[in-house]
Amino acid sequence: xxxxxxxxxxxxxxxxxxxxxxxxxxxxxxxxxxxxxxxxxxxxxxxxxxxxxxxxxxxxxxxxxxxxxxxxxxxxxxxxxxxxxxxx
Numbered sequence: 001x002x003x004x005x006x007x008x009x010x011x012x013x014x015x016x017x018x019x020x021x022x023x024x025x026x027x028x029x030x031x032x033x034x035x036x037x038x039x040x041x042x043x044x045x046x047x048x049x050x051x052x053x054x055x056x057x058x059x060x061x062x063x064x065x066x067x068x069x070x071x072x073x074x075x076x077x078x079x080x081x082x083x084x085x086x087x088x
Contacts, residue, residue: 002073011067018060025053 013084032048 001019006073008067008070011063011070015060015063015067017072018056018063022053022056022060025049029053 003013029046029049032044035050037044037046
């Protein structure tokens with residue numbers, strides 16, 4: 001539940017989704033645009049796609065920076081009790 005109900009979890013989900021989108025950009029660039037690079041408009045499409053990909057990478061780097069400063073959600077009491085029981 002903390003994955004969608006905490007700021008930290010939402011940032012993690014945003015980063016996971018962003019990395020998935022980056023993989024999609026990479027596949028599109030490699031298998032969709034590069035084979036047709038000989039066409040007149042293909043270099044412009046590839047350049048635009050790469051600019052968008054770089055912009056998304058910068059956003060993901062900023063999200064990663066926020067992850068370093070946002071506190072993780074607190075552990076539930078039952079989880080803490082189970083962990084303390086294992087230590088004793």
